[in-house]
Amino acid sequence: MAVSRDLLAGVGKDIKAEIDAVQGNEIFIRTQLDEAGIISEFEVLARGNSYSAPAVINNLAAGEMVVHNHPSGDLTPSAPDIRLAAKLAERDIGFAIINNQAEQIYVVVEAGPGRVNKKLNKKEILNYFKKEGNLDQELENFSERKEQLITAEKIIDSFNQHQIDFIEAGTGTGKSFAYLIPALFYNNLNNAKIVVSTNTINLQEQLVNKDLLILKRVLDFDFKAVLVKGRNNYLCLRKYKNFKQKYQQQETEITIELFEELNDWKENTKTGEKSEIDFQIKAAVWNEIAAESDLCLKTACPFYNKCYFMQARKEVYRADILIVNHHLLLSDARVKVETGSAGRGILPNFNHLIIDEAHNIGEIATAHLGYPLYQSLLDRWLKRLSGEKNSLLSQIREDISFTIGCDQARMREILDKRLIPTAQKIRDLIPQYFKELQDLIGEFKDKKITVNEKVKNNAVWQEFFQTAIDLAAYLKNELTYLQIIYENLYLELAESNDENELKLKSTIGRCQDLIKRVEFNLAAEDENYVFWLESSYYRGNTQVVQKSVPIDVGKFLPDLIWSRLSNIIFTSATITTAGSFNYFYQQTGIKQAAELKVESPFDYAKQAQLLIPLDFPEPNKKEFLPELVSSLAALLKKTTGSTMVLFTSYYMLNYCYNNLQANLEDQGIRLLAQSKLSRNYILQQFQTESNTVIFGTSSFWEGVDLPGDLLKYLVMVKLPFPVPGEPLYKAKEKLLEKQGLNPFFNLALPDAVIRFRQGFGRLIRSKKDKGLIILYDRRLKDRKYGKMFLQSLPDSCPVIETTQQKIIEKIE
Numbered sequence: 078m079a080v081s082r083d084l085l086a087g088v089g090k091d092i093k094a095e096i097d098a099v100q101g102n103e104i105f106i107r108t109q110l111d112e113a114g115i116i117s118e119f120e121v122l123a124r125g126n127s128y129s130a131p132a133v134i135n136n137l138a139a140g141e142m143v144v145h146n147h148p149s150g151d152l153t154p155s156a157p158d159i160r161l162a163a164k165l166a167e168r169d170i171g172f173a174i175i176n177n178q179a180e181q182i183y184v185v186v187e188a189g190p191g192r193v194n195k196k197l198n199k200k201e202i203l204n205y206f207k208k209e210g211n212l213d214q215e216l217e218n219f220s221e222r223k224e225q226l227i228t229a230e231k232i233i234d235s236f237n238q239h240q241i242d243f244i245e246a247g248t249g250t251g252k253s254f255a256y257l258i259p260a261l262f263y264n265n266l267n268n269a270k271i272v273v274s275t276n277t278i279n280l281q282e283q284l285v286n287k288d289l290l291i292l293k294r295v296l297d298f299d300f301k302a303v304l305v306k307g308r309n310n311y312l313c314l315r316k317y318k319n320f321k322q323k324y325q326q327q328e329t330e331i332t333i334e335l336f337e338e339l340n341d342w343k344e345n346t347k348t349g350e351k352s353e354i355d356f357q358i359k360a361a362v363w364n365e366i367a368a369e370s371d372l373c374l375k376t377a378c379p380f381y382n383k384c385y386f387m388q389a390r391k392e393v394y395r396a397d398i399l400i401v402n403h404h405l406l407l408s409d410a411r412v413k414v415e416t417g418s419a420g421r422g423i424l425p426n427f428n429h430l431i432i433d434e435a436h437n438i439g440e441i442a443t444a445h446l447g448y449p450l451y452q453s454l455l456d457r458w459l460k461r462l463s464g465e466k467n468s469l470l471s472q473i474r475e476d477i478s479f480t481i482g483c484d485q486a487r488m489r490e491i492l493d494k495r496l497i498p499t500a501q502k503i504r505d506l507i508p509q510y511f512k513e514l515q516d517l518i519g520e521f522k523d524k525k526i527t528v529n530e531k532v533k534n535n536a537v538w539q540e541f542f543q544t545a546i547d548l549a550a551y552l553k554n555e556l557t558y559l560q561i562i563y564e565n566l567y568l569e570l571a572e573s574n575d576e577n578e579l580k581l582k583s584t585i586g587r588c589q590d591l592i593k594r595v596e597f598n599l600a601a602e603d604e605n606y607v608f609w610l611e612s613s614y615y616r617g618n619t620q621v622v623q624k625s626v627p628i629d630v631g632k633f634l635p636d637l638i639w640s641r642l643s644n645i646i647f648t649s650a651t652i653t654t655a656g657s658f659n660y661f662y663q664q665t666g667i668k669q670a671a672e673l674k675v676e677s678p679f680d681y682a683k684q685a686q687l688l689i690p691l692d693f694p695e696p697n698k699k700e701f702l703p704e705l706v707s708s709l710a711a712l713l714k715k716t717t718g719s720t721m722v723l724f725t726s727y728y729m730l731n732y733c734y735n736n737l738q739a740n741l742e743d744q745g746i747r748l749l750a751q752s753k754l755s756r757n758y759i760l761q762q763f764q765t766e767s768n769t770v771i772f773g774t775s776s777f778w779e780g781v782d783l784p785g786d787l788l789k790y791l792v793m794v795k796l797p798f799p800v801p802g803e804p805l806y807k808a809k810e811k812l813l814e815k816q817g818l819n820p821f822f823n824l825a826l827p828d829a830v831i832r833f834r835q836g837f838g839r840l841i842r843s844k845k846d847k848g849l850i851i852l853y854d855r856r857l858k859d860r861k862y863g864k865m866f867l868q869s870l871p872d873s874c875p876v877i878e879t880t881q882q883k884i885i886e887k888i889e
């Protein structure tokens with residue numbers, strides 16, 4: 078059975094010494110192989126007893142091999158060995174068993190490609206960033222930046238040592254090249270896929286349409302980069318065929334104009350990507366024709382060879398570097414964890430991940446791990462099941478007639494006496510369910526109500542509770558009937574990918590998901606989650622949502638994603654607060670990382686000033702808003718454009734807009750308010766029309782890039798502390814208190830500092846930019862905590878205490 082190999086040649090004695098040191102018990106070892114496939118290095122990861130050792134598989138890399146000893150000398154793999162070997166094989170990690178003398182080795186799974194971790198040549202790569210280096214020769218305005226060199230060097234180390242890095246690189250460092258060049262070299266040397274995840278489309282576009290194109294010319298080897306989009310972004314040709322038929326049979330409500338526009342696009346599109354569509358299309362219509370994983374026939378699909386998504390997927394698998402967004406990264410991780418298979422994900426296996434705009438990862442992961450329940454989720458599921466002429470239930474009726482060998486009478490009885498009436502009950506209950514939730518919210522003052530004992534004791538909750546129990550029960554009954562139909566009519570077709578079999582399987586899966594959401598939100602007792610009800614106004618209607626998200630997402634992220642990877646680089650211009658990475662450790666759940674903080678190369682002493690009018694009331698005073706209106710009126714008349722005002726709430730934004738808009742319009746100044754116009758429209762107008770001012774909140778605090786004279790004046794009305802009444806915030810506060818930590822210093826303050834730094838970073842985008850930042854919040858100077866904000870700004874930026882009048886005088 079055992080195979081004696083020379084694999085252990087150089088290290089056998091040392092491994093034996095380690096085994097001897099634990100009296101011959103089991104040890105669990107990570108090994109690296111040299112170019113000849115011989116174990117050249119090893120590290121003991123765990124020590125156990127005479128029959129087992131903990132399998133520590135975090136932070137292993139593709140191409141490595143895990144080795145453990147069987148003290149009995151019998152090298153036959155046990156069942157757990159085989160299971161672990163299969164799991165590791167998905168990550169291209171090998172698995173072997175040795176005897177206690179470390180002389181014999183039985184290789185259960187060979188290490189995959191990239192088994193030799195070839196190290197990057199630091200000198201060669203750093204030359205690219207130097208004066209007269211390759212980047213200098215290619216780029217017109219290139220200048221050697223020590224900050225970029227330091228960042229690139231750290232990233233090279235990270236690839237070479239397979240470690241986790243937190244890198245804060247100030248605006249203007251050139252961090253995208255600093256990570257892309259080492260990443261592409263590493264891929265070229267080791268054939269290891271690299272994934273780069275960003276938060277904003279802007280950064281994705283910059284990487285794909287600019288930076289990577291430049292690197293195609295700069296590097297002397299070729300590479301393939303692909304921007305990965307979720308399946309739902311692609312047209313499904315099979316669904317489109319059904320949609321067209323429905324339209325021709327007048328079974329859909331879409332207009333001739335929309336159908337013709339859509340058909341025209343479908344005939345001409347090369348990519349089938351929704352982003353190409355330049356006419357209005359409702360989400361409900363797109364959903365009818367978009368690709369979906371549980372409604373895909375895969376290789377059995379008649380359109381498989383032409384399928385846009387499948388073609389895109391092939392490109393993803395062929396790519397060297399993949400650009401994704403944080404949502405897709407987390408969806409991929411969730412699918413892999415939930416299915417227990419790395420092969421089921423959206424992305425191929427990878428070990429090297431770069432997360433840019435990393436300060437957002439905690440917030441996005443929080444939303445991603447939630448179980449929200451919207452009425453539209455239930456309505457959509459029910460519509461597919463029984464709401465339309467061609468609904469699933471009508472197709473099941475036809476299939477019963479054609480299925481020989483099944484008990485047709487029983488199937489018809491289940492359909493007519495169980496499935497259809499239950500679907501009707503569910504249809505009746507859904508509006509009642511959401512109406513009662515709406516009534517419940519009406520019992521309280523807020524639009525967001527945390528589900529706690531007080532809410533659960535309310536009489537309206539008791540009523541709703543019964544409705545929710547009924548809804549869950551009917552959904553469970555429907556699920557049972559659907560499963561009976563599936564087993565009797567379709568189970569045998571499972572391999573053939575019959576369309577109705579697929580639809581029913583998908584309906585069953587979604588029904589299970591809905592039951593989980595209804596029950597989870599109703600019980601509202603998982604202590605790791607916060608549960609709340611939220612009422613919002615959307616397109617003329619009030620909609621109510623039940624929400625539930627993890628309170629401390631850092632608890633979930635290591636198992637969800639980090640532990641599968643061997644090398645992660647987190648980077649952003651704003652990770653630290655007053656120089657510390659503590660808040661980021663807390664958000665990511667990572668215990669240990671190599672840290673680097675690099676200042677921006679901009680000369681803030683010459684390029685910017687932060688002005689604080691001290692003749693202004695504190696934001697909590699009632700005169701703050703009226704005075705803000707009159708101060709902004711004078712300021713904006715003087716700046717006449719090139720100005721962005723950042724608010725911390727829509728209420729404040731609208732108050733100022735309503736009191737200033739007419740007056741400023743008379744002066745020829747146009748206010749572009751986020752509450753009235755879309756973000757894209759605002760940015761496009763601001764860049765093309767003079768005398769325009771942005772009034773923004775939320776998303777305008779980050780990701781806005783307006784270089785040169787486009788933006789010369791940045792106004793921040795308040796320090797951006799989180800809204801204290803938010804259910805998630807309150808839950809986090811409680812958790813910190815339980816842990817004996819001060820919520821203000823461990824949550825509100827670091828959160829506000831990072832947001833403040835993001836806002837601050839909107840002004841100076843290049844070495845030539847100059848401008849003023851006006852902050853109407855004297856707490857920065859008056860309160861002790863103001864120091865945290867000041868210590869988080871670039872060292873050289875002048876902070877001037879002044880008056881409103883002097884600020885006006887400074888404006889040229």
Ligand code: SF4
Nearest residue numbers: 313314373374378384
């Ligand atoms: S392969 Fe799947 S996504 Fe593509 S056309 Fe067929 S069903 Fe649609």
